[in-house]
Amino acid sequence: MAVFHGLSALAIAIFLAGALSRARFWLSDDRSPGDGGRRPTKRLAQQASVAIRFLLRPQTLQTLFWNGLVMRQVWRESRLRWLIHLTISWSFVGLFAVGSLGNYAADFGAPLEKDDAWFAAFNDAAALALLAGLGLALGRRYLTPAAHTRTIFDDAIVLVLLALLGLSGLLVEAGRILEEGTTASAGGYAFLGYPLSQALEPLDWNWEVAAGWVWWTHAVASLSFVAYLPYSKLRHMFTSPITIALASDKEAPSPENERSANQETEPWPA
Amino acid sequence: MAGLIPERWTERDVTGRGPFSPRQMLELDACTRCGECLRACDSFRVKGDESVALMGMIHRRRRLHNQEESFVGRLLHPNGASERDWDEFEAGVFSCTLCGRCEQFCPVGIKTRTLALTMRQELAGARCKMPKNLGIAREAVLEEGNVFQFPNEDRAMWAEFMDELPDGLLGKEKAEVLYFVGCVSSFSPAVQEVPQAFLSVLLKANVDVALLAGEEWCCGFPLIVGGLAADAQKMIDHNTERLRSLGAKTVVFNCPSCYYTWSNYYPLEDVRLLHSSQFIRELVEAGRITFDDCDLPVTYHDPCDLGRGMGEYAAPRDVLKSFAGDNYVELSPSGSRALCCGGGGDVEMWDPDLVGAINGELTDAVERSGAKLVVQACPQCKRVTQRSLEERKSEIRTLDITEFALEFGKFRDESS
16 A cells, blocks of 8 residues: 555645646736735735635625536537536546545545445446446547537547546456455445446456456556646646636626527526 | 726736736636637638637647746747747737627636737737737827827718707717717718717707717727727827816717727716617607507627627617517527627728628528618627628618617607
8 A cells, every 4th residue: 555655645746736837827927016026826825815705705606506517508508518528527526525535434444335335326326427428528529529629639638547447446346346255235236346247257367366456557547647637638627617706707787688698598497 | 806806816907027817827728628619709610710719829829838938848949939929829819809709608717808808918019919900000099099090180070961960069068978989980981870870869869968079089999909908098098088078977879899998998987888779778768769660670780899798788679679579580699699790809900801701690690580670789890791781782771779760760859
C-alpha cells in the first residue's frame, strides 16, 4: 500500500500543479493597479467570501440546479447529448462518492461491506450507466458525428481513460468475488460483477495474483485520471459549474419578455 | 450582480495591462469545444471557418496565450506569437456580428458577446489591430460626430423634408422628451422614413419632444463594438451634457443600438430611456393609438440589441398583436434565438458581402413565415433586410415599428 499511497501523492501533486496553473491563467490578465503586487492565491482567497455569498443566492442555486445538475440547456439542444452527459457525469460522481469513498470508509472501520446489497447494486448500476454513456459518446463522436461536432485527441484520451476506469472496476469486483469465493446469495446484488466472475472462473487463473494485477490497473487508471484532469477538457467538471453560476447574474426578465424570448426553446417536461 | 461580485471580476475596460477580467479568462478556459456555438453562428454558416465563431476565437486566443505566456510556449516562441497568428485571430474576431445568438446555445453559460467584445478591445484598443475602415470610422466619429463622415450640422436634414414639422422644433431649448435619432436613421437615405415616422408619432401623441439636431453626436456604439470604448467617452460626455441642458427626463430611441449604449454606458439614473416599440406600446395601452382589425399576415424580427441586448421581446409583439391578432405569425427562429440581420458589429464597414449573405437566412425565414409584412425595430435591420428582399424581387414589405404605427394606427386626437 505504500507504493499506492506514494503514487496517490504524486497524482494529487500533478493535479494541484495543474489546478494552480489554471488559477494563474484565470488571473493572468487581471493587472489592475491595486492588484499588481498581490499573489494570485491571496487574491483568490479574498474573493472566497464574496463567491460563497453569491453562490448561496436563490437565483444562483436555481440556475445551478437547472443548468448544472439537470443540464437543461444541453437537453434543449440534443436529447442524445444530454443522455450521454447525464449518464457519464452522474455515474462518475456516484462511483466516486459512494464507491471509492465508501471503500475508503470501510478501510477505516465504517460498517460497510463490499457485498452489502445496496452497495454492490449501486456500484454496478453506476458502472452500467457509465459504460452505456461512454458507448453512446463513442458512437456520437466517431460513428455519427453531427456537423458541428469537433473531435480532438483529448476527447479520445478522456473516453479511453473513463472506459478503462469502468471496465477495470468491474474486473476488480469480479476478481475479488473469485478471490474471496463469494457465493451467489452473498454476491448476487453485484448484477454485473458476479456474472462476470462466473464467466471468468473457467479460466482457472490464480485469482489471488490476477486480482492484484487487475486492482493495480484500476488504481493506476484512477490516479492517471486525477492527474490528467486539470490538463484536459475534463476540467470543465469544475469550470462549468462556476461559469453557469456566474451566468445567473443576469437580471430576471419580466414574465411577458420571458415568454416571448423563449418561445423557440422547448420547456422542461412537467 | 449588484455589487456582490467585484467589478473587476465581471466587466472592465482597457485600464489594466490586459482587458480580460478573471471571469472572462475562466470562460476562455471553460469552453469545451462542444460546437454548439457553431450551430448558432451565422458568420460561420456563411464562411465555413471556425475562427469566426466564438469557439474558434477562444481556441486561437488560448493558443496565443500559450505561445506568449506559458513556460513551454516561451521556450518554443521566444519572440512571442507571430504577427500572422495575431492577424488570423483579428480576422476571425472582426467577422463576428456580435449578435450574441451563440450565448443562447452555450451550455456552460459563457457570456459570448461580452467576451468577443473584449477580444476586440484587446486587438483594437491595446494592439491597434483593426480593419482599416474601422480606423476611418473612428476618425469620422471623433472629428465629425457621426460615423458616416458627413457634416454633423446636416444631421436633422431628414426632418426638413417633413410636411408637418412644427416651427422651432429643431431649435427647442427645453423639452420633456429628447428624441435621440442616431447616425443610421439620420444619414442613411434608405431609412430616413423611420425617424420621420417616429417624430410624426411623437407629435401626433402631443409629446413635448426635442431633437438635438447638429448637436447630437454619435452615441458611441460603433466605437464600443469596434473595441474602442475609451474613445466613446467623448461622445457620452457630450450627449449627456446636451441632455442635461435640455432638461429632458425621458429619452426615446428608434435605434436599439443607441438605446443599448445609453442604457449601459451613460451615467443616467434619473432619466427614463425608452425604445420606440416600448413608447408605442404605452400609447396603445393608454388607448391613444388604436388599430382596425386586419387580415394582413404580419411577422416581427427581433433586433439583436433590443432582444438579446436589452431583453425587450414583448413590447413590439404587443403592438403588432393588437393590430394583427391571429394574423400575427412568429418567425422561426425568433425571440432569444432570432437570426441576426447581418448588419451588427460594424461588420458592414469592412465586409458588406458577409452582411448580405448572413441576411439571406433571415430573408428565407421571413418568406417561409407566409407574412406579407415584416416589421422590424431597428433601422440597420430594416436597411439590410429591405435590400435583401428587393434583390429577391420579393413582394414582402418591410416596415419599422414606427412606420407601422404611423401607417396603420389611428391616433385618438385625430379620430375624436
